[in-house]
Amino acid sequence: MAFKLTDYEAYDFANRRHIGPSPREMADMLQTIGFNTLDELIDATVPPAIRQKEALDWGPAMTERDALFHMKEVASKNKVLTSLIGQGYYGTTTPAPILRNILENPAWYTAYTPYQPEISQGRLEALLNFQTMVSDLTGLDIANASLLDEATAAAEAMAMAHRGARSKANNAAFFVDKNCHPQTIAVIKTRAEPLGIDVVVAEPSELDAGAVFGAIFQYPGTNGHVTDFTDQIAALHEHKGIAVVAADILSLALLKSPGEMGADIAVGSTQRFGVPMGYGGPHAAYMATTDKLKRSMPGRIIGVSIDARGNKAYRLSLQTREQHIRREKANSNVCTAQALLAVIASMYAVYHGPDGIKAIAQSVHRKTARLAAGLEEAGFKVEPEVFFDTITVEVGHLQKTVMEAAVQRGINLRKVGETKVGISLDEQTRPETIEAVWGAFGIDRKDDSSNKQYRLPETLLRESDYLTHPIFHKNRAEAEITRYMRRLADRDLALDRAMIPLGSCTMKLNATIEMIPVTWPEFGNLHPFCPADQAQGYHQMIDDLNDKLCQITGYDAISQQPNSGAQGEYAGLLTIRNYHASRGEAHRNVCLIPTSAHGTNPASAQMVGWKVVPIKADANGNIDVADFREKAEKHSDHLAACMITYPSTHGVFETTVQEVCQITHDHGGQVYIDGANMNAMVGLSRPGDIGGDVSHLNLHKTFCIPHGGGGPGMGPIGVKAHLAEHLPGHPEYGSALGPVSAAPFGSPSILPVSWAYILLMGGAGLTQATKVAILNANYIAARLQDAYPILYTSESGRVAHECILDTRPLNDEGGVTVDDVAKRLIDSGFHAPTMSWPVAGTLMVEPTESEPKDELDRFCDAMLSIRSEAQDIIDGKIDAENNPLKHAPHTVRDLVGEWDRPYSREQACFPPGNLGVDKYWPAVNRVDNAYGDRHLICTCPPMEDYAEAAE
Known part of the structure; x- marks a missing residue:
């Protein structure tokens, strides 16, 4: 057939790249189903009463070239300074082979959580390496495969201590070292209040071990102090309390481990093991504990088992999908965590080995010691006397002057109180950086890197070994490391190989074009607590993304703070709880949840102190409206909310959704609509229009952030106007409402993925999708x-x-x-x-x-x-x-x-x-799950153990 000019269609990302079936294929598929057009199918599927009245429209979709150009313009508004702010976030270098072969490799970032172990052996091994690394460095028996961030891991540890303590105290108080990072203290307080836990913040020396069920200590402290907590931990144990240590993982290469102090739990971040700061995330937090507490530890744990032929095989152990089994009695609502970032951190340890990790830690410390010496010789008072990488300098009325002078030299320092300046060095610190810091203090001095000073506490020097397994002693030639990463990737099945047809998980295309901005330094190298004027590009992107998400959902405000879907549920319920309290109705504590709901729903309700009342499903799987109405009336005086999923968990647009919402509102409750199935609604129906008051959005589902083999994720929440003032806040922005995650915007360095997706698709493209x-x-x-x-x-x-x-x-x-x-x-x-x-x-x-x-x-x-x-x-x-x-x-x-x-x-x-x-x-035959639970091994075992298992 001859070509005609009118046949030409402009390039369209949605219909040429993102949407799989061609128009001809769609026609064939519609014929198989029994429809003539796509719109006929939609009209027969989506109830007319819930269809949105206006099409999504924020202008034409961008081409790939225009989208990248626009995003680069916005990113360039971020000012990338050298941030020596510390507070749990540090400059780090991602080894180039890891950057190229893991972070930028779809074989790693498009995989799903390893619930099918036979096709997940590569990432399971990498995560087992992570657990081994954490267990070794913390000196504790068992570690999980990561949590969301250090602050939320600390809050999880508090809840774990609350469950596991046998203290004679009234179990209503938890001690928090005042030297913990401020964001950690804030998140702990947020988590504690709904559970009725009193948080006592004081110096470790002020601990009354008999009056608390547990305590958390920061090691080293947020201002640099390195303290031995052995005595405090012993006192807690005497009263059967639980001791938690939040430890900087790099410092543990040189300092006595939490386990050697007697700690029951250790938490922290592995961000400085090769993961960029990214304005706050995503980063893999860690948690390790003693053997006796392993069954109450939240999150995922990788274990070693055997397959049908008796060969070694990895699998998820213990709490696999615990929320769906135990529901409101679950240890936590954490569903997945930060697997991709944990893989990067573990590979950083494989890449450097124990000698390399120790050398990096020594280098960071020596640089800090030289910096401190130069300040002291110039007459400044430096605290503490012994430290690892962080010092605090008394400057009196010169605080503002010094910090501004540092910014002029391209460096961010940390404001401590009204008269001090905090400085944290890292592996990227160069002699020129140290000289620039001195310059900000008015010191003209050259750094002498040959000066190997040490200011570590003699009594806390580490003597125990770590990273002893052969995997951390591989030949570190790049050829060998690269081949190791490739071998692991080849054992897995990810989206780059095949469709992953997981219901409710929305494993869709993570387009390469959307991933490119993630590794730009303008997005990757910002500290989450840098001055706001240095992050104008981030704020422009977040504001624009929020505006478009409001249009998509029908809500009036969006919070990007929740850094997972489960965190979004929790944040949404906290918002409702704050709203009721503001109206003098704090007694509302009943949540109606269908029995078919995601298991995280009842677990989240429990976390905000609510009572879960289950709602039956009818013979067709729909919400039993009669049962819903009866229970709403029964609990009318105390009804806080209902949690529903729409379309339903069983994959149907229920026609009674507006009735269910109205019943809830009639009895004073608020409606939480789970956003897991938003991929069936965008452009067709808006949860905010059909009765929803709050929803979380899984950006790692509907909006194309990749799953990463079990994380990262983002779960922002949208709310109606009356709830906007009750959203979780952050102390860095002066909010009186507590945060749910460590950073003000959760895991913002992956938001460019969703923003790019929306820009490339446009309103019409999203609706077509x-x-x-x-x-x-x-x-x-x-x-x-x-x-x-x-x-x-x-x-x-x-x-x-x-x-x-x-x-x-x-x-x-x-x-x-x-x-x-x-x-x-x-x-x-x-x-x-x-x-x-x-x-x-x-x-x-x-x-x-x-x-x-x-x-x-x-x-x-x-x-x-x-x-x-x-x-x-x-x-x-x-x-x-x-x-x-x-x-x-x-x-x-x-x-x-x-x-x-x-x-x-x-x-x-x-x-x-x-x-x-x-x-x-597949790398292995069918995995023996029962064997793995009977013989629990959660760190890298010696090779001879595999031979014994096979026999």
Whole structure:
């Protein structure tokens, strides 16, 4: 057909890059479903009563080139100075191989949380390295695979101490060292107040160990003091209290470990292990504890088990998806954490090894000692006498003068009180930096780097070994390190290999163009507490992003402080709680939550001190409105809120959502709409219009921030106008309301991803993405409905952006479990959909809008093949135990080893859906979860242990 000028369409990111199916493919898919147009499908799927009346419109979508140009202009408004502010954030150098092969590598940043261990062995090993690193440096038995930030980790430790202490005190008071970082104290206070915990802030010497259930100490202190807390910890233990130490991880290369002081828990940040400050995050916090407290530790723990052949295999241990099991009785609402950043930190330790880490720590300390000596010789009083990397200088009325002089030299110092200046050095500090600091104090002096002074406390010098495992003693030639990272990446299955059809998790395209600004120094190298005039670019971006998110959601204000979806839930409920208290209704403490809700919902409600009242689901999976109304009336005087997910957790637009919201409001409650399924609403319906008062948004789902193998995430909350003044605040901005995370804007260095996505898509593109997400889900449902019952649909027979496939009949008739189906999908090169949630024995599938028809068909072909194999078992054509489903997944060892199975190697390893020459091979066979829990190993074990396990 001849080309005509009118056939030309301008370049369009949404329809050329982000949205998977082509227009022709969409037409074919619509025909399969039984519709002529996409809008007809949407009209049949989304109830008219909830459709938004105005289209999203903030101008035309930007091209990739224009978006990067615009973002660079905004980023350039940030002033990148050398920040020596400290307070838990430090300059660091990301080794170039780690930057290129992990942080900028989609094989690492597009992976999901390792709930399917057979296809996650690479990142599980890297996270086990992280746990080993933390356990070694802290001197404690077991560590988790990271938490959100140091301040929230400290708050988690307080809650953990509250659960685990056997103190004779009334368990209502927690002691906080006044030398803790200010943001840590603030977040602890925020967490403590709803739980009825009294926070006592004082000097460690003032501790009354018999009057508290636990205490936290900062090591070194925020102003540089290095204190031995052995006596305070012993006093706490005498009264059966719990001791927490918040420790700078680099300092532990030189200083006595918290474990050697007797600490029960250690927390901190691994930011200075190669992760840029990023104006506050994301960074991997750590938590380590003693063996006796391991089962009350929040977060994810990586353990070592064996596979079906007895070979070593890694897996998640203990608290895997604990919230969905224990709900409001869960240890924490933390669902995932900062896996990608933990991997970077662990690889930093592998890259440098113990000698390198020690050398970096020594260098930082010596530079600080030389700086202090120069100030003292000039007549300034420097505190403390012994320190690691931080000093405080008395300057009297010259404080403002000194700090301004430092800024003129390109350096930020920290204001301490009204007469002092704080200085924290780091691995990036150069002699010129030290000379510039001296210059700000009026000292003309040259730094002599050959002067190796030490000002560490003699009684606290570390004598114990750390990082002794062979993994930290690898040949550090770049070739070997690079190959190690590549080997680990090859063991995993991430979005760069295949669709990850996880219901409710929205594993969509994380476009490369959106990722590029993340590593720009203008975004990466800002300290979160630098002067506001140095972060004008950040503030412009955040303001514009917030404005667009308000348009998308129908809310009036957005807070970017929550640095995960679970944190967003918590922050949203705190906002409602603050609102009720401001109206003299602090007694409202009942939260209505459907039984099908995300497990983090009831856990979050518990964290704000509320009582959870579950709401039944009807036969179609919808909220039982009669039960909802009855319980709202019963608890009317104390109703604080309801928490609902929309579209529903089971993937349907419920027509009663406005009725549910109205019932809640009629009884004085507020409506929290979980934003996990916002990918089905953008441009079509706004939670703020249908009755929602507050919602969190998963920017790591709907708005394209990658999951990173289990974090980072961002969970900002949108609120209606009446709640805006009750949002969590931050002391750095003078707010009287407490913060929920360490930094004022959570994890702002990943916000450019979501901002770029919105700029590139435009309002029309975002709306089209939502429509295609619904199309893709309905196409899968249509193709698979004869093989697997679609558990829930709307009255029109449609699903929203996800559908639930019922695999229970296969188990009932042939003993084929949902696990068997999930593991067999690996042989076809797919991550399994969400298993057994919200209904046990089912698979919840969400293809998103990013997957083209070929990939959807490949998945459907694999699922249909599995159904056929299951039918062979049901019909007795193949043994019920010795079959491809029970032995899945199959590895290369299966392919080339001895074969005594009643099906062929080809059927085993090359089922429909696999990519032939590009087939993904899992690193291990099916992992033995029970063995892993019976033999809990959560640090890197010696190789001989694997041999013993195999035997």
